[in-house]
Amino acid sequence: MSRVVCVTPNPAVDVTYRVGSLVPGASHRVSDPVERPGGKGVNVARVLHALGVPAVVVAPLGGPAGAGLAEALRAGGHAVRPVPVAAETRRTVTVVDDAGAATAFNEPGRALSADEWPAVVAAVTEELADAVALVVSGSLPAGAPDDLLPRLVAAARAAGVPAVADTSGPALLSVAGSGPALVKPNADELAEALPGDDGVSGAAGRLLALGARRVVVSLGADGLLGLGGSGGDGAVWRVAGVPGVSGNPTGAGDATVAALVRGLVAGTPWPEVLADAAALGAAAVLAAAAGEVDLAAYERFLPTLHAERVE
Amino acid sequence: MSRVVCVTPNPAVDVTYRVGSLVPGASHRVSDPVERPGGKGVNVARVLHALGVPAVVVAPLGGPAGAGLAEALRAGGHAVRPVPVAAETRRTVTVVDDAGAATAFNEPGRALSADEWPAVVAAVTEELADAVALVVSGSLPAGAPDDLLPRLVAAARAAGVPAVADTSGPALLSVAGSGPALVKPNADELAEALPGDDGVSGAAGRLLALGARRVVVSLGADGLLGLGGSGGDGAVWRVAGVPGVSGNPTGAGDATVAALVRGLVAGTPWPEVLADAAALGAAAVLAAAAGEVDLAAYERFLPTLHAERVE
Numbered sequence: 001m002s003r004v005v006c007v008t009p010n011p012a013v014d015v016t017y018r019v020g021s022l023v024p025g026a027s028h029r030v031s032d033p034v035e036r037p038g039g040k041g042v043n044v045a046r047v048l049h050a051l052g053v054p055a056v057v058v059a060p061l062g063g064p065a066g067a068g069l070a071e072a073l074r075a076g077g078h079a080v081r082p083v084p085v086a087a088e089t090r091r092t093v094t095v096v097d098d099a100g101a102a103t104a105f106n107e108p109g110r111a112l113s114a115d116e117w118p119a120v121v122a123a124v125t126e127e128l129a130d131a132v133a134l135v136v137s138g139s140l141p142a143g144a145p146d147d148l149l150p151r152l153v154a155a156a157r158a159a160g161v162p163a164v165a166d167t168s169g170p171a172l173l174s175v176a177g178s179g180p181a182l183v184k185p186n187a188d189e190l191a192e193a194l195p196g197d198d199g200v201s202g203a204a205g206r207l208l209a210l211g212a213r214r215v216v217v218s219l220g221a222d223g224l225l226g227l228g229g230s231g232g233d234g235a236v237w238r239v240a241g242v243p244g245v246s247g248n249p250t251g252a253g254d255a256t257v258a259a260l261v262r263g264l265v266a267g268t269p270w271p272e273v274l275a276d277a278a279a280l281g282a283a284a285v286l287a288a289a290a291g292e293v294d295l296a297a298y299e300r301f302l303p304t305l306h307a308e309r310v311e
Numbered sequence: 312m313s314r315v316v317c318v319t320p321n322p323a324v325d326v327t328y329r330v331g332s333l334v335p336g337a338s339h340r341v342s343d344p345v346e347r348p349g350g351k352g353v354n355v356a357r358v359l360h361a362l363g364v365p366a367v368v369v370a371p372l373g374g375p376a377g378a379g380l381a382e383a384l385r386a387g388g389h390a391v392r393p394v395p396v397a398a399e400t401r402r403t404v405t406v407v408d409d410a411g412a413a414t415a416f417n418e419p420g421r422a423l424s425a426d427e428w429p430a431v432v433a434a435v436t437e438e439l440a441d442a443v444a445l446v447v448s449g450s451l452p453a454g455a456p457d458d459l460l461p462r463l464v465a466a467a468r469a470a471g472v473p474a475v476a477d478t479s480g481p482a483l484l485s486v487a488g489s490g491p492a493l494v495k496p497n498a499d500e501l502a503e504a505l506p507g508d509d510g511v512s513g514a515a516g517r518l519l520a521l522g523a524r525r526v527v528v529s530l531g532a533d534g535l536l537g538l539g540g541s542g543g544d545g546a547v548w549r550v551a552g553v554p555g556v557s558g559n560p561t562g563a564g565d566a567t568v569a570a571l572v573r574g575l576v577a578g579t580p581w582p583e584v585l586a587d588a589a590a591l592g593a594a595a596v597l598a599a600a601a602g603e604v605d606l607a608a609y610e611r612f613l614p615t616l617h618a619e620r621v622e
Contacts, residue, residue, distance in 0.1 A: 017404075017416050024333045024408075027415040033402070064375025091344070093328075093404055095416060097335075104338040105328050105406060 003054035003079065004261055005127045007136045007152060008041030009120070009144060010109040011059040012092045013069050014290075021097050030095070036289065037069045037076075038092060040138035040166060043254035044261075046291035047284070049078055053262055056081055056131075058124050060112055063088030083123045085116045102248075109141025117145050124152055128159035132265045135257060136175070137166040146170075150178035164261045166253060169193060176207045181264055182214040182228075183207055184257050190217055200225055201236045201311060214270075216260060216277065218253050221245065223278050226307065229270030236311035237271060239278040242301050251290025256281035271307035279305050314365035314390065315572055316438045318447045318463060319352030320431070320455060321420040322370040323403045324380050325601075332408050341406070347600065348380045348387075349403060351449035351477060354565035355572075357602035358595070360389055364573055367392055367442075369435050371423055374399030394434045396427045413559075420452025428456050435463055439470035443576045446568060447486070448477040457481075461489035475572045477564060480504060487521040492575055494518055495568050497529045511536055512547045512622060525581075527571060527588065529564050532556065534589050537618065540581030547622035548582060550589040553612050562601025567592035582618035590616050 014037070017030035037057075045055040056079040061070055066082065066089035073080045087110035095103045112120075128134060134156040136149055145151075149171055156163035162181030165172075168189040176183050185193065185207075187200055194203040204215040204227050214228035223241040259280040263273030283298035284290075325348070328341035356366040367390040372381055377393065377400035384391045398421035406414045423431075439445060445467040447460055456462075460482055467474035473492030476483075479500040487494050496504065496518075498511055505514040515526040515538050525539035534552040570591040574584030594609035595601075 017418070019416070022335045022414075024335065024414050025412040027417065030416045030418055032421075033418055064379070068375070093416070101336040103333075103335050105330070105341045105404070106338065107328070107341055107344055110343075 002130055002132045003056050004045070004048055004133045004135060004265070005124060005131045006041040006045040006048070006055050006057050007120075007124055007134065008039040008057060008059040008138055009136070009148065010090075010139045010141045011037070011039035011042060011061065011066075011069060012090045012107070012109075013065045014038030015091055015093045017093065017095045019095055019097055021099075022095055022101075022103055035068070035072070037073050038290070040254050041135060042073070043251050043291035044135050044137050044166075044258050045078055046076075047255045047258035047280070047293055048262065050293055050295065051258065051262060053258075055079065056127055058120070058127055059083065060085040060116060060120055061089050062086055062110070065089040065091060081123055081127055083116070083120045085112050087112060109139070111141060111143035117148060121148070121151055121155065125155045125159075128155055128161060131159065131161050133161050133261050134163040135166070135261055136163070137254065137257060139167065140171055146174060149175035153178040153180045156180075162261075162264050164257060164264070166257050172207075173210065176210040176212040179211040179213065182216060182260060183212045184216045184218065184253065184260060186218045186220070186253055201227065204236075216256070216274070218256050218281060220249065220252075224256065224274065224281070226270065226274040229273070234311065235309055237274055237307040238310045239274050239305055239307045241278070242282040242304065245282045245285050247285045248288065248290070249285055251287070251292070252281045252284040254291065255284035255293050274307040275305040276302065313441055313443045314367050315356070315359055315444045315446060315576070316435060316442045317352040317356040317359070317366050317368050318431075318435055318445065319350040319368060319370040319449055320447070320459065321401075321450045321452045322348070322350035322353060322372065322377075322380060323401045323418070323420075324376045325349030326402055326404045328404065328406045330406055330408055332410075333406055333412075333414055346379070346383070348384050349601070351565050352446060353384070354562050354602035355446050355448050355477075355569050356389055357387075358566045358569035358591070358604055359573065361604055361606065362569065362573060364569075366390065367438055369431070369438055370394065371396040371427060371431055372400050373397055373421070376400040376402060392434055392438055394427070394431045396423050398423060420450070422452060422454035428459060432459070432462055432466065436466045436470075439466055439472060442470065442472050444472050444572050445474040446477070446572055447474070448565065448568060450478065451482055457485060460486035464489040464491045467491075473572075473575050475568060475575070477568050483518075484521065487518045487523040490522040490524065493525040493527060493571060494523045495527045495529065495564065495571060497531070497564055501528055512538065515547075527567070527585065529567050529592060531560065531563075534616075535567065535585060535592070537581065537585040540584070545622065546620055548585055548618040549621045550585050550616055550618045552589070553593040553615065556593045556596050558596045559599065559601070560596050562598070562603070563592045563595040565602065566595035566604050585618040586616040587613065
């Protein structure tokens with residue numbers, strides 16, 4: 001079964017607590033914790049699964065938290081290829097109050113040992129033998145090799161499948177330089193990695209110049225910008241946001257990535273891929289948790305959105 | 312080796328995160344988490360260990376968190392008698408900012424199954440065969456049997472050793488009614504369990520009338536009050552606080568309990584026991600974490616404190 005390989009270099013067990021209100025300096029009795037598998041690549045796989053697109057999560061997983069994460073994914077019907085590592089998988093703790101405000105405490109990913117990253121690359125390479133695409137999403141834990149993402153992109157190229165990367169910081173630049181099919185920063189990540197006064201489309205153009213074949217910049221409520229598909233090298237496409245959508249933006253970028261990879265694999269025309277990605281991202285904002293989408297809203301949003309060429 | 316049996320009905324893995332400042336509604340990158348065994352009975356055992364008094368922790372422990380808690384206690388040189396239970400042991404998360412303010416999120420203890428509480432009682436009873444005292448500290452998880460603490464006190468009586476209880480709410484009243492050697496509420500817990508206008512010593516006297524043979528009420532920075540030891544039934548003793556002590560009050564009550572049980576076991580005169588307990592409680596405020604005491608401060612404080620008969 002050909003599937004999308006979703007690599008999550010820095011997975012987490014996402015823990016949610018509910019409180020009446022969060023008072024700094026006070027002691028709170030919280031609700032029973034809700035735990036779910038987290039990490040951006042995990043979220044992409046969940047959205048693909050909801051869309052009926054087979055996916056497998058590849059992630060370094062360690063300790064009881066890592067074992068629990070793999071077990072929870074399998075219990076949810078997801079394929080997972082754990083790469084066993086010594087360090088315990090991290091947690092994130094999100095405290096949600098009665099007004100819906102979310103306060104997050106994100107543990108850093110623990111460093112892997114020198115021989116564990118090659119095991120991750122080997123597992124991804126094996127999975128790519130029977131894959132339709134590679135997605136690499138999220139941050140890298142401290143100590144990850146600088147060339148990790150370029151090596152994964154090279155493995156996808158060797159397997160003849162497109163590679164999509166959603167990351168930030170120096171890793172965004174190094175992965176763009178390795179010639180992936182697509183990179184998807186958000187506007188803040190793009191401005192941080194490539195500061196300058198050439199605007200969003202200018203900075204995105206620099207990612208193209210580095211080597212990415214397509215760039216999609218998610219703009220939150222303002223939709224997204226797409227470069228590098230059909231229309232010639234200089235074409236910049238824009239899809240507006242869906243008006244009046246508010247909710248939980250966490251995971252919207254992951255839903256956008258899921259739509260983009262689905263479109264690339266299917267060979268869908270570029271403007272349609274972009275409109276689809278914007279609709280699915282907006283539908284994710286309406287869902288309760290990252291990695292979920294409101295499919296009914298997606299069906300409503302899709303016919304209202306169109307990519308327009310702006311440059 | 313005769314030791315103090317420290318029962319912790321509702322243990323926890325205490326997790327501490329450090330942040331620059333806690334901003335409700337924001338996302339925070341936190342330090343590497345520091346995990347340590349928690350729960351009031353665990354803290355009492357740690358203080359006893361620091362004092363050179365052998366102790367064993369008896370606690371229902373479940374899942375990877377429970378296994379990790381037992382392992383961490385053993386690694387610290389503590390004896391532990393885990394009672395295996397199905398439900399995972401809870402966590403507490405404390406977020407400490409750069410100014411030292413601590414914001415705590417305490418998960419509720421998960422309910423034990425019907426046959427697990429009898430296993431706790433059986434384990435305590437076995438440990439009491441070679442014990443010098445019983446301490447039961449902390450809250451009860453939801454679903455704990457109403458007569459749990461009275462049954463533990465009865466087991467101590469059958470073994471011929473004194474029972475000391477530090478709990479709150481209805482459990483404080485039921486354990487006092489079962490005739491323990493000593494109960495130690497703090498002033499807030501006492502006022503909550505026994506509201507009225509007869510003041511701290513009046514309410515403490517009602518715990519004596521219920522059946523407790525001694526009552527010590529910890530008053531935070533104001534020291535403590537002791538009833539029911541030497542001096543006749545109506546005697547109320549008071550030890551003032553140590554002036555100018557500030558720090559981390561969590562665990563001060565547990566250090567007080569450790570000193571009280573040590574004094575009861577040694578047959579130390581009651582006024583000396585009370586002064587010792589106040590000194591050790593104040594020394595715990597100066598220590599970084601619950602279950603620790605500043606032994607040098609304790610040695611300084613001890614000669615400055617004296618119990619005075621106030622009623």
